[in-house]
Amino acid sequence: xxxxxxxxxxxxxxxxxxxxxxxxxxxxxxxxxxxxxxxxxxxxxxxxxxxxxxxxxxxxxxxxxxxxxxxxxxxxxxxxxxxxxxxxxxxxxxxxxxxxxxxxxxxxxxxxxxxxxxxxxxxxxxxxxxxxxxxxxxxxxxxxxxxxxxxxxxxxxxxxxxxxxxxxxxxxxxxxxxxxxxxxxxxxxxxxxxxxxxxxxxxxxxxxxxxxxxxxxxxxxxxxxxxxxxxxxxxxxxxxxxxxxxxxxxxxxxxxxxxxxxxxxxxxxxxxxxxxxxxxxxxxxxxxxxxxxxxxxxxxxxxxxxxxxx
Ligand code: GLU
Numbered sequence: 001x002x003x004x005x006x007x008x009x010x011x012x013x014x015x016x017x018x019x020x021x022x023x024x025x026x027x028x029x030x031x032x033x034x035x036x037x038x039x040x041x042x043x044x045x046x047x048x049x050x051x052x053x054x055x056x057x058x059x060x061x062x063x064x065x066x067x068x069x070x071x072x073x074x075x076x077x078x079x080x081x082x083x084x085x086x087x088x089x090x091x092x093x094x095x096x097x098x099x100x101x102x103x104x105x106x107x108x109x110x111x112x113x114x115x116x117x118x119x120x121x122x123x124x125x126x127x128x129x130x131x132x133x134x135x136x137x138x139x140x141x142x143x144x145x146x147x148x149x150x151x152x153x154x155x156x157x158x159x160x161x162x163x164x165x166x167x168x169x170x171x172x173x174x175x176x177x178x179x180x181x182x183x184x185x186x187x188x189x190x191x192x193x194x195x196x197x198x199x200x201x202x203x204x205x206x207x208x209x210x211x212x213x214x215x216x217x218x219x220x221x222x223x224x225x226x227x228x229x230x231x232x233x234x235x236x237x238x239x240x241x242x243x244x245x246x247x248x249x250x251x252x253x254x255x256x257x258x259x260x261x262x263x264x265x266x267x268x269x270x271x272x273x274x275x276x277x278x279x280x281x282x283x284x285x286x287x288x289x290x291x292x293x294x295x296x297x298x299x300x301x302x303x304x305x306x307x308x309x310x
Contacts, residue, residue: 001050001275008305009048009056016058019300020044020293027284027292030264035162036066039266039283044293047204048278051215061204065281066159068263069100070207071144071197072122077213077236078143079116079128081228090182091116091124093239100246100289101169103176111180115243117261120173123183126194127174130185136193144200147210149222159199160192167195198263207269207279214240214259214271237271241309248288255299257308266291270298272307 001009031037045060080087096114098104106113106120113121126136133139137155145153163170174190177183183190202210212221214237217230228236240259245252252260260270266283268291278301282293302308 001052001054005305005307006054008307009050009054012301012304013048013056013058015304016046016297019297023293023296025282025284025293027286029266029283030285030289033159033162033166033264035156035159036068036265039065041284043266044282045204046278046280046297047208048276049208049212049215049221050276051221051274053221055205057205060281063281064201064203064206065267065283066156066198066263066265067200067202067207067267068198068265069117069122070261070263070265070267070269071200072117072125073211073214073236073240073261073269074144074147075122075125075129075140075197076116076239077228077232078140079125079132080232080236082132083128087128090128091121093235093242095242095249097247101173103169103173106173106176111177111182113177115239117239117243119170120177123170123174123190123194124177126197127177127183127185127190130189130193137196140193140197144210146223147213147220147227148202148206149209150206153200153202153206155196156199156201160195163195163198164191167191170194204267204279204281207267208277211269211271211277211279215273215275215277217274234273237273240271246289248286248290251288252290252295253310255295256302257310258298258302259309260298262290262294264289266294268294268298272309275307 047061213227218233237259244261258270
């Protein structure tokens with residue numbers, strides 16, 4: 001990045017504390033998975049890594065939280081890598097316009113999920129990985145640990161169990177897809193894998209590092225190894241742009257202007273291809289299920305630095 005950009009980024013990070021004071025901490029912490037409601041709603045962290053490996057951080061950026069649906073980007077990456085183009089015979093790439101846990105379109109479209117980021121699509125991706133991996137939970141964890149460069153990244157069994165105990169809709173989606181022969185494995189095994197990947201705990205610093213391949217044509221900035229090809233990277237970023245924010249992908253493109261993915265733990269990752277990855281965390285969610293302050297701060301950031309993709 002050039003010195004003008006560097007100056008702009010430094011300036012915005014210095015202004016963050018003042019800016020945060022002006023953004024009321026609106027919204028609610030997710031409570032439909034009871035274990036998620038125990039988080040401190042005042043937490044806030046952000047970490048940004050540029051393609052030339054500069055780091056900018058503020059707040060609780062090293063504190064771990066439940067990454068929830070952000071894990072769907074990582075599972076899609078591994079499934080796409082293993083399955084290649086065959087993947088798209090069983091799943092679409094269109095925005096849904098419905099809630100993330102809606103069954104409505106699944107029935108209309110005969111068990112083919114609209115995209116890999118709504119729950120039905122992420123569950124199908126889990127089915128792909130259960131077929132492809134000998135020990136899905138362990139091997140997926142190894143994949144994530146290598147992306148981050150931290151062998152201690154782990155699932156949270158407490159959260160996985162809480163999801164299982166309240167996962168009636170997810171169970172109904174897998175069963176429904178199975179009735180259309182679009183799930184090949186045992187329903188319980190697919191669900192168990194899905195609940196675990198949603199329960200992954202990572203900090204903003206770890207998340208921003210994990211997805212550096214998405215801002216670097218598929219190459220992990222830490223290991224300098226190719227995670228996926230440049231063409232697959234482009235496609236995953238495209239799906240994030242169109243489908244990464246539940247029923248609010250348009251609003252995120254409009255306000256922030258970056259491909260990204262959110263989770264109901266209050267985390268958001270966003271990517272500027274060939275420029276940077278950023279992860280932000282603030283647990284209170286707006287009514288669409290996206291982090292309220294997370295979105296506002298990313299909007300502030302891309303506006304002040306003039307660095308959206310549009
Ligand atoms: N594990 C959550 C669920 O399936 C994921 C929610 C999310 O972050 O979108 O309900």
